[in-house]
Structure formats: structure tokens, C-alpha cells
Amino acid sequence: MTTPMLMTVIAVIAISGFFIARARSIKLADTAGGLSKLHSRPNYYGSYVAILAAIPALVLLLLWQAVEPNLIHSLVMAQLSDSYVTQFGNADLLYSQIGNVARGITQTDDAVLLAAADHYQMLNQLGTTLRFTAMTSLALAGLAFGWRSLRLRLRARNRVENVMQAFLLLCSTLAILTTLGIVLSVLFEALRFFQMIPVTEFIFGTEWSPQIALRADQQAASGSFGAIPLFTGTLMISFIAMCIAAPVGLMSAIYLAEYASPRIRGIVKPILEILAGIPTVVYGFFAALVAAPFIRDVAQAIGFSSASSESALAAGAVMGIMIIPFVSSLSDDVITAVPQSLRDGSYGLGATPSETVRKVVLPAALPGIVGGLLLAVSRAIGETMIVVMAAGLSANLTANPLDSVTTVTVQIVTLLVGDQEFDSPKTLAAFALGLTLFVVTLALNVIALNIVKKYREQYD
Amino acid sequence: MTDKIEQLAQEKRARVRASLAKRRGKEGRFRFYGIGSIFLAFTFLVLLLGSIVSQGYTAFYTTEIRLTVDLSEENLGIEGKPLNDETLKYLGYRSVLADAIFDAMPEVTSRGDKRELFRFLSNGAEYDLRDRVAANPDLVGQEVEIWALAGDNVNQFNKGNIDGSLPESYRQFKDKHIGWFNQLKEDDRVRTVFNSRFFTNGDSRDAELAGIWGATVGSFYTLLVTLALSFPIGVAAAIYLEEFAPRNRITEIIEININNLAAVPSIVFGLLGLAVFLNFADLPRSAPVVGGLVLTLMTLPTIIISSRASIKAVPPSVRDAALGVGASKMQMVIHHVLPLAMPGMLTGTIIGMAQALGETAPLLMIGMVAFIVDIPSGPLDAATALPVQIYLWAENPEKGFVENTSGAIMVLLAFLALMNACAVILRKRLERRW
Numbered sequence: 001m002t003t004p005m006l007m008t009v010i011a012v013i014a015i016s017g018f019f020i021a022r023a024r025s026i027k028l029a030d031t032a033g034g035l036s037k038l039h040s041r042p043n044y045y046g047s048y049v050a051i052l053a054a055i056p057a058l059v060l061l062l063l064w065q066a067v068e069p070n071l072i073h074s075l076v077m078a079q080l081s082d083s084y085v086t087q088f089g090n091a092d093l094l095y096s097q098i099g100n101v102a103r104g105i106t107q108t109d110d111a112v113l114l115a116a117a118d119h120y121q122m123l124n125q126l127g128t129t130l131r132f133t134a135m136t137s138l139a140l141a142g143l144a145f146g147w148r149s150l151r152l153r154l155r156a157r158n159r160v161e162n163v164m165q166a167f168l169l170l171c172s173t174l175a176i177l178t179t180l181g182i183v184l185s186v187l188f189e190a191l192r193f194f195q196m197i198p199v200t201e202f203i204f205g206t207e208w209s210p211q212i213a214l215r216a217d218q219q220a221a222s223g224s225f226g227a228i229p230l231f232t233g234t235l236m237i238s239f240i241a242m243c244i245a246a247p248v249g250l251m252s253a254i255y256l257a258e259y260a261s262p263r264i265r266g267i268v269k270p271i272l273e274i275l276a277g278i279p280t281v282v283y284g285f286f287a288a289l290v291a292a293p294f295i296r297d298v299a300q301a302i303g304f305s306s307a308s309s310e311s312a313l314a315a316g317a318v319m320g321i322m323i324i325p326f327v328s329s330l331s332d333d334v335i336t337a338v339p340q341s342l343r344d345g346s347y348g349l350g351a352t353p354s355e356t357v358r359k360v361v362l363p364a365a366l367p368g369i370v371g372g373l374l375l376a377v378s379r380a381i382g383e384t385m386i387v388v389m390a391a392g393l394s395a396n397l398t399a400n401p402l403d404s405v406t407t408v409t410v411q412i413v414t415l416l417v418g419d420q421e422f423d424s425p426k427t428l429a430a431f432a433l434g435l436t437l438f439v440v441t442l443a444l445n446v447i448a449l450n451i452v453k454k455y456r457e458q459y460d
Numbered sequence: 461m462t463d464k465i466e467q468l469a470q471e472k473r474a475r476v477r478a479s480l481a482k483r484r485g486k487e488g489r490f491r492f493y494g495i496g497s498i499f500l501a502f503t504f505l506v507l508l509l510g511s512i513v514s515q516g517y518t519a520f521y522t523t524e525i526r527l528t529v530d531l532s533e534e535n536l537g538i539e540g541k542p543l544n545d546e547t548l549k550y551l552g553y554r555s556v557l558a559d560a561i562f563d564a565m566p567e568v569t570s571r572g573d574k575r576e577l578f579r580f581l582s583n584g585a586e587y588d589l590r591d592r593v594a595a596n597p598d599l600v601g602q603e604v605e606i607w608a609l610a611g612d613n614v615n616q617f618n619k620g621n622i623d624g625s626l627p628e629s630y631r632q633f634k635d636k637h638i639g640w641f642n643q644l645k646e647d648d649r650v651r652t653v654f655n656s657r658f659f660t661n662g663d664s665r666d667a668e669l670a671g672i673w674g675a676t677v678g679s680f681y682t683l684l685v686t687l688a689l690s691f692p693i694g695v696a697a698a699i700y701l702e703e704f705a706p707r708n709r710i711t712e713i714i715e716i717n718i719n720n721l722a723a724v725p726s727i728v729f730g731l732l733g734l735a736v737f738l739n740f741a742d743l744p745r746s747a748p749v750v751g752g753l754v755l756t757l758m759t760l761p762t763i764i765i766s767s768r769a770s771i772k773a774v775p776p777s778v779r780d781a782a783l784g785v786g787a788s789k790m791q792m793v794i795h796h797v798l799p800l801a802m803p804g805m806l807t808g809t810i811i812g813m814a815q816a817l818g819e820t821a822p823l824l825m826i827g828m829v830a831f832i833v834d835i836p837s838g839p840l841d842a843a844t845a846l847p848v849q850i851y852l853w854a855e856n857p858e859k860g861f862v863e864n865t866s867g868a869i870m871v872l873l874a875f876l877a878l879m880n881a882c883a884v885i886l887r888k889r890l891e892r893r894w
Contacts, residue, residue: 069742161790168700171693175717175764178757182728185735248497255494268498275505277876279818281847282512282869285854289862290511321504328501352483354490375723382725384821389854409727409821416734417824434731438724445723 006061006132010139014054017143022046024150032152040157048156049146051163057139064131072123079119084112186438189431196425197225202432204228208395208406210415210426225429227436229395233312233405237387238380240316240401241323245380246373248320249327256328257335258357269332276325284389287318292390299402310392310404319386323376330375334368334452335361371451378444382437384409408433509873516866522655522668523618524607525580525644527560529589531599535559538600548594553586557608564649565640577640582609584657584669607651612667612860617641618650621859658867662833663849667860670853672868674835678748678828678843679817685752685839686759686816691809693756694763695798698805701764702771703793722761729758730825738826745827746842754822759812766811770804771797803890810883814876820847846872 025045029038038045073095077085080094088094100106101117102124108114194202205226252272256265292314299311338361346356362369392404393414415430533539536551558578562568568577585608592606593599613633616622618641622633644650661671697718705711733754737743743750774797782792823829828848836843844852846868853865 157788161788164790165700165704168696168704172697172700172705172714172764174693174697174757174760175714175721178721178732178760179717181736182724182732185732185740186728189735248500251493251497252501255491255498259491259494271505272498272501275501277814277818277880278508279820279847279872279876281818281820281850281854282508282873285850285865285869286508286511288854289515290507321501321508324501324504352487354487355483357490378723379725382727384725384727385851388821389851409725412727412731413821413824416731417827417829431731431735434728438728441723441725441728442720445720449719449723 003061003065006135007058009132009136010054010057010061013057013136013139013143014050017053017146018046018050020046020143021049021146021150024147025156028150028152037152039153039155040160044156044160045150045154047160048154049143049150051160052142052146053139054142055163056142057135060138061131061135064134068127068131072120072127075123076116076120080112080116182438186431186435189428190435193425193428193432196428201225202227206397208411210411210429225425225432227408227433229397230406230408230411230433232397233391233395234381234407234409236312236399236401236405237316237319237391237407238377240313241319241380242373242377244317244320245323245327245376249324249376250331250369252324253328253331253335254357254362257332258353258361269329272325272328275321276329278322280322280383280385281389283318283322284385284387287314287386287390291318295402304402306402308392308402308404310390311402312391312405313401315387315391316401318390319380319383322383322386323380326379327372327376330372330452331365331369334365334372337368338364367451367454371448374444374448374451378441378448381444382409382441384413388413408437412437512866512869512873516863516868516870518619518621519658519863519867519870520655521619521652522657523610523615524651524653525561525564525610525614526605526649526651527557527564527608528603528605529556529560530603531556531593532601532603536600543597543600545594548597549590551590551593553589553593557581557585557589560608564647565643567643568640573636576637579611580614580637580640580644582611582615582668583666585609607653609657609668610650612858613637614641615668616859616863618652619863621863658864662835663831663844663852664833665831667856667858667864670861670864672846672849672871674832675844675846675849675868676871678751678832678836679845679847681748681836681839681843682751682755682823682845683813683817685749686755687809687813689752689756690759690763690812694760694809694812695767695805697760698764698767698771699793699798702768703789703797718761718764721757722765725821726758726819727821727825729754730822732757733822733826744840744842746830746832746844748828748836748839748841748843748845750826751823751828751843751845752839754826755816755819758819758822759816762812762815763805763809766808767801767805770801770808773804774800800892803886807883807887810879810886814879814883817875817879818847818872820845820851823848824851846875 022042022045025038025042026035029035029042035042076098077091077095085091085094088097097106098113098116098120101108101113102121202225205224206228207224207226208229209224252268256268260268288310292309292311295311295314295317296309342360342364343356346360347353351359387407387410391407391410393406393410394404395406395411396403398405412430412433415427415433535556536553537555538547538551558574561577561581562574565577568574588609589606610618613622614637617624617633617638622631624631624633624638628635641650657669658671660673661669662674664670701711701714705714733750737750737753738745743753778796778800779792782796783789787795823845828844829852830842830844831852832842832844834841850865850868850872853861853868856862856865
């Protein structure tokens with residue numbers, strides 16, 4: 001009996017519970033002299049019984065799913081002698097081999113293995129039967145209990161509503177759970193990494209080559225995990241991106257907010273937003289295929305013969321294009337939030353529109369704009385696909401934007417795509433990088449959101 | 461005295477007049493910067509879309525070569541075998557095709573040349589022929605005229621993606637190949653047709669056989685899981701926060717959390733998925749379920765924020781009236797606020813889904829980058845998604861894959877445009893002013 005089937009059975013029990021209880025409550029009301037004698041509407045009695053039938057059974061199912069595989073694992077392995085396990089080598093491999101034999105995927109003549117597979121199969125079947133019995137009886141028990149407790153004065157609606165409210169609360173705590181999940185999952189692996197590689201080496205080291213040699217006597221045997229080249233690469237690309245996005249985004253926002261007629265604004269704004277809706281992998285493709293070769297050719301034409309086809313400039317420039325609408329819409333919000341009276345005062349003194357913008361509107365909107373730019377920076381730091389496709393893999397500590405550099409996100413992707421073993425510093429390093437990325441962007445976001453929020457309150 | 465004042469005034473007027481020109485100039489320049497930046501942004505957009513369309517529109521066409529194949533029993537190697545579905549699968553279609561193309565080009569005689577000539581046909585041509593014969597066994601013994609799918613180089617040359625004027629050593633398609641191709645063309649054996657394979661096939665190592673259907677189905681299942689989870693959870697969370705939450709520390713933390721999650725880099729969600737769903741919960745790798753779960757966590761903040769905004773827009777009078785006729789708070793929310801706020805919630809959800817459709821980085825982390833030829837048949841099968849397919853093809857320097865990448869990007873952008881158009885129409889239609 002598979003899990004979906006079990007859930008169907010439970011659902012059937014719950015739904016029939018709903019209709020039985022609903023009919024019974026109507027009957028009770030009739031004998032007492034009309035529906036108004038009931039505390040709640042009949043549907044609530046039905047839902048009450050359905051909830052009693054379904055929820056305990058589902059909770060049990062969830063727990064069972066979590067416990068059963070481990071239980072079977074330990075029971076099967078306990079049957080095997082230690083010598084057999086050591087003879088086989090890896091215990092995990094042995095267990096999956098047993099599973100494969102039991103499912104008939106692998107054939108074997110090994111008597112011990114066959115016996116273990118039989119045992120495994122027996123336990124699995126037993127578990128399935130037990131689970132089915134436990135689940136259905138719990139659901140039926142819930143139904144029976146609900147049935148017995150049906151009374152005219154039963155406050156069914158309040159109880160159902162309490163359950164609903166608990167569900168709503170549960171959903172909204174998911175945000176906290178997600179954050180917690182991110183922090184814990186990244187933190188634990190990062191801590192394991194820092195047990196192998198000291199934190200100081202990670203933060204201050206200038207050499208990044210995460211390849212681990214197979215033999216101790218090979219060159220660069222230990223692999224080096226100094227993240228400075230990654231940080232500088234990330235910062236350089238983000239800086240280039242902001243050099244494009246900040247002026248272009250800000251000026252378009254100013255034009256749209258201060259000069260453009262409503263009609264032009266209505267046309268231009270959605271078109272700018274198209275830029276924001278294009279997936280980053282498309283920008284990455286554009287950067288790698290069009291921007292990078294173009295920049296290389298231009299650089300070579302003006303004499304930089306060493307210009308690489310994977311350059312920080314290409315990735316940064318295309319990332320800048322991607323961020324333009326982000327900057328412009330955030331700036332547009334703060335600029336339009338500046339009260340008209342300030343502008344009128346400035347015009348009244350004889351200032352031109354551009355003087356008003358520069359001397360009055362921008363200073364008033366500055367905190368909000370700075371906040372928006374910080375958000376854009378955090379987006380640039382966390383951006384992955386453009387840099388993966390266009391920035392390159394070699395960790396150069398360089399200030400030349402025509403060189404290929406690598407970034408934190410690129411390294412996370414290259415370290416984690418493909419086969420992984422979760423006990424080598426090579427893969428764990430990705431989580432340390434992820435932690436750094438999370439902490440940095442989170443700090444930037446908190447600062448930026450605070451600045452934006454504080455500013456918004458001034459004129460509201 | 462008055463002269464002096466007059467003189468001062470005149471000087472001042474002259475100064476103002478002089479500075480006025482400067483100020484007007486500045487004003488004009490400032491305005492120009494504004495128009496210039498908008499123009500620049502538009503240029504980027506046009507450049508981006510233009511380069512993709514110009515590279516990719518050819519992906520929707522493919523080249524076929526007309527051949528006369530002799531499906532006699534001895535050519536196919538049937539020799540007394542019973543003609544059932546099983547034997548029809550494993551007959552000598554390859555040699556039949558080879559014979560057919562050698563017949564079409566009798567000038568090619570040497571062994572090496574023949575081998576190269578056979579590469580004018582795609583690997584898929586053999587399977588097409590097989591399927592055709594299997595579907596219609598009466599063809600055995602006949603001589604049939606077919607249009608066989610051309611190999612990648614021929615296809616690219618026919619579409620003009622290989623520049624014949626380059627030095628010969630710079631291209632895979634040599635001068636003699638061009639000669640053969642022109643010969644075939646003169647014999648009227650080459651045609652360009654709509655590339656339906658691009659829309660119906662899964663991934664392939666051969667550019668002319670590779671299609672986006674596998675990735676599209678993968679994206680579909682991923683988005684299905686995302687929608688099924690994130691919409692109810694997001695709406696429920698928004699209702700709780702907007703209608704029921706007491707103002708205290710916990711709800712404040714939840715709110716700050718949601719805002720922060722909206723700005724966490726997507727790759728960090730991928731790390732979360734890798735650590736929690738794959739390593740801890742042991743869910744299958746490369747499966748749309750896991751992708752959907754990760755994208756759910758990513759899109760939840762977007763949906764919650766937009767849902768809250770639309771709940772907030774429902775006027776208090778509606779709530780008061782509901783409570784006034786004796787509804788409980790939950791009834792008021794379910795029966796009155798929720799239906800009124802639903803259009804706004806739906807638009808927010810569609811926009812969140814559009815973002816999720818284009819998301820790549822977290823899917824790389826949970827192993828949806830595998831090379832998968834089969835079309836996934838459920839959310840638990842290994843699959844890729846459209847943007848990941850784009851990423852995979854973009855890594856491939858072959859000209860045919862460049863074209864496929866651009867083609868896939870166009871399809872993805874079309875889907876996004878469709879979703880955003882839906883959101884806009886929904887907003888326009890159902891939006892109401894109170």
C-alpha cells in the first residue's frame with residue numbers, strides 16, 4: 001500500500017465522515033425542533049468530524065515515514081555479522097545492495113545477501129501492513145470519536161475555525177522556518193569546512209584552488225581555500241554593473257518621474273519592466289555570445305592584446321543592464337514620493353526643472369535612492385547565471401576588468417554541480433561561500449530596507 | 461541716485477540674461493541625459509532580443525534530403541524472419557539509407573568519401589525510417605521516396621550559418637562537401653521544412669535532433685508543484701498576517717523575515733534544497749518535485765507580499781458589514797474578503813510563477829542539469845527545466861546548439877510574455893476601485 005493510496009483511503013474516510021456527521025446533525029436538529037437549535041451550521045459538524053478523522057492519521061503517517069526506513073535499516077544490519085560487513089567493505093553500499101536484491105534489480109548467489117534481502121522484504125511488507133492498519137484504525141477512531149461527541153450544543157464552528165486559524169499560523173511561520181533552514185543547512189556544512197580549513201585562511205587567504213590532489217606528495221596537495229580572489233572578483237563585477245545601472249537607471253527614473261507625460265510614462269515603464277522580466281540565463285547567454293566577444297575585439301583593436309574572451313567587463317556590463325529596471329523602479333518610487341510642495345517652492349523661486357531636481361528633489365530622495373542602490377548591489381552580488389556563463393572560472397587576483405575573474409556564486413555552482421562527496425573540503429567550501437553570500441546580502445538588505453523605510457515615513 | 465539703481469538693475473539684468481542661456485543649456489543637457497538613458501536601456505533591450513531572434517529563428521527550420529530507398533526484403537535483411545513489430549525494429553535501415561544516398565550521388569566512390577557522404581544524413585533519419593516502416597509494414601518490398609533528416613553540418617550550411625567563404629581549414633564543412641551539397645541541391649533533393657522535432661523531442665547529443673519538449677514538460681511539472689504549494693500556503697500566510705495576527709514580536713519577526721527572504725540570492729535557496737531535500741529528506745535527485753519545493757520557498761515571499769496588499773485594499777466597510785450581520789471573523793474572511801482580494805492574489809501568483817519559470821541557479825544545485833533524453837512522465841522522474849536546458853545548450857560551442865539555445869530562449873520568452881499578459885489582463889478585468 002503506497003503512500004498516495006493510503007492518503008486516498010484516509011481522504012475517503014474523512015469525506016464520508018463529513019457527510020455522515022452532517023446528516024446526523026440535521027437529524028438531531030429536526031428532532032429538537034429546527035436547524036436554529038444547532039449551535040453551528042451542519043457543514044461545520046461535518047468538517048469537525050472530517051478533521052478528527054484526517055489530521056491525527058496524517059500526522060502519524062508523517063512520523064511513520066520519517067522513522068520506518070531507519071528502523072528497517074538498523075534491523076536488517078543488526079542481522080548481519082560484523083565480519084560480513086567488513087568483508088563487503090562499505091556498510092551503506094551493502095545496504096543499498098540488499099535493497100536492490102530485494103527489489104529484484106540485482107541477481108545474486110550469495111546466501112547471506114539473499115537472506116538479508118528476504119528479511120528486508122519481510123520487514124518492509126510488515127511495515128506496510130502495520131502502517132495501513134494503524135492509519136486506517138486511527139482515522140476510523142477519530143471518526144467514531146467525532147460521531148459520539150456530536151451534540152446540539154457542540155461548538156463545532158469554533159473548533160473548526162480554531163483548526164483553520166492554526167493552519168494559517170503554520171503557513172505564515174514557514175517564512176521563519178525557511179530562513180532557519182537556510183541558516184542551519186548552510187551553517188552546519190560551513191562549520192565542518194572550517195574544522196578542516198581555518199576561518200582566517202578562508203577569509204584572508206589570497207590563493208583559491210579547491211582541487212584536492214589524490215596523493216599527498218602531489219603538487220598543491222592540500223588545495224588552497226583563500227577566498228580573497230573570489231571576493232574581489234565579485235566586487236569588481238558588481239562595481240562594473242553598478243557603474244552602468246546606477247546612472248542609467250537613476251536618470252531614466254528622473255526623466256519618467258519629472259519630465260515625461262503620463263502617456264509616455266505609460267508606454268516606457270512597461271517596456272523597461274520587460275528588461276526585469278527576462279530570465280538571467282538569457283542575459284548570461286547574451287553576455288557570453290554577444291557582449292564578451294565584442295568587448296574582446298574592441299579591447300584587442302585598441303591594443304590590449306591579452307584581453308580574454310571571458311571578461312569581468314562583459315559579465316558586469318550585462319549584469320548592469322539587468323539591474324537597470326530594478327534601480328529605476330525603486331528610484332521612481334522614492335522620487336514620486338517627494339511632495340509636490342517642495343517642487344512648487346523651488347519653481348516659485350525661479351529655478352529650472354533640472355535645478356529643482358538636482359537641488360531639491362534628489363537631496364530629499366537621497367536616502368531612499370541610496371537604499372535602492374544597496375538593494376541593487378546585493379542583487380548584483382548574488383547574481384549567478386550571468387557570471388557563471390560569462391565571467392570565467394580562474395581565480396585571478398586582478399584589477400584589470402578585461403581579465404577573466406571568478407565570483408562567489410560561480411564557485412558555488414562549479415563546486416556543487418556533478419558528483420559530490422560531502423566529506424571533502426572541496427564540496428563543503430561551497431557551503432562556506434554560500435554562508436558568506438547569505439550573510440553579506442542579508443546585511444545589505446537589512447540596511448537598505450531600513451533606510452528605505454525610514455525615508456518613506458518622512459513625508460507620509 | 462536713481463541712475464545708480466537703474467545701473468545696478470541693468471547690470472543685474474545683464475547677468476541674469478547671461479546666466480539664463482547657461483541655465484537653459486544645462487536644463488537641455490539634463491533632459492538629454494534622461495532621454496539618453498531611456499534610449500540606452502531600449503537599445504540594450506532591442507540588442508538583446510534582436511541578437512537572440514536573429515541567431516535563433518533558424519532553429520525552427522530544418523533541412524531534409526530526398527532519397528529513394530529500396531525497402532526490398534534482402535536489403536532490409538528480413539530473410540524468412542516473421543514480420544512482426546519486434547523484427548521490424550531491428551532491420552538494416554542504416555544500410556538501406558546508405559545505399560540510397562550513394563545512389564543519389566554516384567560520383568562519390570572512395571570509401572572515405574562515402575563515409576563522409578553518409579554523415580550528410582542525421583542519426584535520426586534511420587529511426588524515422590524504422591518508425592515509418594513499423595507503422596506501415598506494407599512498405600516492405602517497395603521502393604519508396606522519403607525525405608530524410610539532414611545531418612547538422614548540412615543543415616547549418618543550408619541555413620547559411622556556415623560561411624562558405626571562410627578558409628577551408630576554419631570549418632568542418634569542407635569544399636568538397638559544399639560541392640556535394642550543391643549537386644544535391646541541383647537535383648532538387650534538398651528542402652527546408654518546419655522543424656517539428658524541436659518542439660516534440662527531448663535533449664540529444666545531435667543538434668538537429670535536440671528538442672525542448674523534455675525540458676518543457678520538466679518545467680511544467682516543476683511549476684505545477686510550485687503552484688500547488690505556494691498559492692495556498694502564500695494566501696493562508698497573507699490572511700493570517702493581515703487579519704488574525706496580533707501585533708507582537710513574533711509577527712514582526714515573521715514580517716521582517718518575509719521581506720528579507722524576497723531578497724536572498726536564489727542560489728542560496730538551491731543550497732538549502734540540496735542540504736534539506738536531497739541530503740536530509742532523501743528525495744530523488746534531478747526531480748521536478750525537489751525543484752518545485754525549492755521554487756516554492758523562493759516564490760512564497762512574492763505571493764505573500766502581493767496577497768497582503770490586495771487583502772489590505774478590501775475596504776473595512778465590507779468587513780464591518782459582514783461582522784454586523786453576525787458572521788464570525790473566519791466567515792468574514794472566507795466569504796467576503798478572500799473573494800474580493802482574489803484577483804490581486806492571482807496576479808501576484810502569476811507574476812511569481814513567471815519568475816519561477818525563468819529561475820535557473822537553484823535548479824543547478826539540486827541536480828536538474830543532467831543530460832536527460834526521455835520525456836519525464838511525472839514529477840518524480842529525472843528532468844530538466846527550460847532555463848536549465850538553455851544553460852546546458854549554451855555551454856555547447858557547436859553552431860547547431862547556439863541556434864537551438866536561441867530558439868529555446870524565444871520559446872521561454874514567449875511563455876513569460878504570455879504569463880505576464882495574463883496577469884495584466886486579469887488585473888485590468890477584475891480590478892475594482894472602492
